[in-house]
Amino acid sequence: MDRYLIVGLGNPGKSYDKTRHNIGFRALQELARKHGLEFRKRADFKGSVAEGQIGTAPVLLLMPLTFMNESGEAVAQIVRYYQIDLSRLLVLTDDVALPLGQLRMKINSGSGGHNGLKSIEDHLQTNRYARLRIGVGDREEGDLTSHVLGRFSEVEEKLIPGVLERAVQSVEIWLDKGITSAMDFANVRI
Template identity: 45%
Template sequence: MKEKLLLMIPTTYMNESGVAVMEFVNYYKIDLKDLLIVVDDFNIPLLTFRLRLSGSDGGHNGLKSIIYHLQTEDFARLRVGIGENGEKKDKDFVLGKMSSEEHRKVVDRGVSNLYTILENGFERSMSIINKKEK
């Protein structure tokens, strides 16, 4: 695999992340069909990942900002479940810390999913990632 991979973590507040993503996309001249946004989602159970090629913000303030600044919903996003059985949680839960074991599992599964995407592309990876169980 000889593809160039760029990773970026915005240093802005989440609801301002669209500014950073827009500047990143413009600076590196990234085609939105090659863009993947990874976000946490407390409406999805822990260790569950959902890959979509486009869609709404789903109530996620970071995605809302990105959609606003890119002026499109047409970019891939990988939602990382951080919830407990998909139950909606409050701000304190979202801003709280995971146990080190949970964190390790989320990172390991996330890295595995990113390799899946790099090896198979977005379309094929959706069926692989979205059907994985805990």
């Protein structure tokens, strides 16, 4: 069975819940919720995994429980175990270079300085997979690490359900109609 693998990036642990860096986890959790899929911790994959169908597509959803900088280890393990064709891999991640809520779907692009994507590229030894970058906004001032590990403001948090809905729709289009249609939907400026 040719499965699709959708990975949400984030950091494990309650202290990282709802941080900007964990928007990939949140988008993946919303996708799972919408389609009635449940996550189970899998030590062999160093992550939480949900398995099932979205539409007619057989899917695996992975939230690596390594820290962001080591996400590639979990991704590479599950890719090898299930022999996932990399054209069926999509990674959901935060992007500070995009305004809050802006989506950008790309394929075969670099890490853009994102340590989670860099780890995946290092472990897979390629960047030939799709990624959905979810804009979390850049910092006004101060340290980048503090910004991405910080939480959204109250005003920003009110926008997040709509952002997650668009991210989920982008994934559904990718599964149903392919990367080009998904990029046409996701890459519209808001």
